[in-house]
Amino acid sequence: MDKLSKSHEDYLEAIVMLGGTTERSVRSVDIATKLGVSKASVSKALTFLKENGFVDQPYYGDITLTEAGFSYGASVLDRHQMLTEFLSKVIGIDEDQAEKEACIMEHAISDESFEKWEAYIRTLNL
Incomplete structure (x- = not known):
């Protein structure tokens, strides 16, 4: 896998900083607040991260990291x-x-x- 963009790395890092893991979820509103971005920006980034196997999120649900997402964000x-x-x-x-x-x-x-x-x-x- 190629290196993610700075923005996508920031999202994964923020999720880890907020306590997100493969088992513990975080809310998109908390990610938006942490990064100082709109909920729409979070939604767009999460779509990319879901499509690339870094996060799991049921329809309008909270976000959990996949193993790959947690590893990348923690790194x-x-x-x-x-x-x-x-x-x-x-x-x-x-x-x-x-x-x-x-x-x-x-x-x-x-x-x-x-x-x-x-x-x-x-x-x-x-």
Whole structure:
């Protein structure tokens, strides 16, 4: 599977952040609030994510993640948290700025580059 768009990654990340799993559902209104988007935008994104096997949602029901969706969303969230922590605690960037920049970086970095960066960071015993 190719990498999803930044927007679709943000939706999966938001669902995980809201506590969504393969067993625990979240409401579309909560996703809209979390991302600051309209319910129509959430509906459109969920249609794509359903068609591609990342979420399950009965007609007008709450959203649960598939195994693939949870794995992908948790991975994006982990990247975000690691990058934010690195930028703020290691490099000394203001926490709000680190949060914003980590959000950009989490989508831009390839899986291969992130894995190598992560392996390097782990050698530092931070």
